[in-house]
Amino acid sequence: MNKPASSAELLCKARTLAGLTLAELAELLDYQLPPNLLKDKGTIGQLLERYLGASAGSKAEPDFPELGIELKTLPIDALGQPLESTYVCVAPMQLGGIQRWQDSWVCQKLSHVLWIPILASRHIPLPERIIGRAFLWQPSAAQQALLRQDWEELMELLMTGRLAEIRGAHGEVLQLRPKGANSKAVTTAVGSEGQPVLALPRGFYLKTAFTRQILQEQGYC
């Protein structure tokens, strides 16, 4: 699909999908929907990327580079509550990575997001799940401060060899969790003595309480 020329155009186009089922969207794109998400977890996001004209592929840049906008689907239940945490990006695990919050992937990716809620309770068959009303979001100063605080805390632990201490419960709004093919995937990280060690790759995720707050601001739930 064509690239949107402005954020307004992008939002407008995304909103035309509100109320459609995933089967209907798949038909618009002449795409064969998988029976479920067991082996195709990212398929909904990819479908919307295609429809809205996002850059394809897995490049480490915003979905709409010219607009600086990141597209995120958000599974919600019938009450408008988020069903899952939201993946943001992988975490730099080696020394010499990004130091400043302003330059971090988390900050950049979350600076401007097109959220597309999907009514996606697990009992609803994939084709029958319904696309919600998309909205653009930029973090408020308070939200930004929360994100920054968590990010700085987690990065401090990562860079000082205390990765082993980190669990998903760390952080108010942002958490660090495994992000890899499986529990045997490895990447280089900082060991307890500052030495390079192999460790499970991690990613940053937004906790559901945070995305719930974003939805509430928009009049969902």
Next chain:
DNA sequence: ATTTGATCATGT
């Protein structure tokens, strides 16, 4: 191996 798209599914 890494980053993208995320959700699954078990343990608490």
Next chain:
DNA sequence: ACATGATCAAAT
């Protein structure tokens, strides 16, 4: 019931 830790596929 829910979050944490585990996992799946494609593109690069």
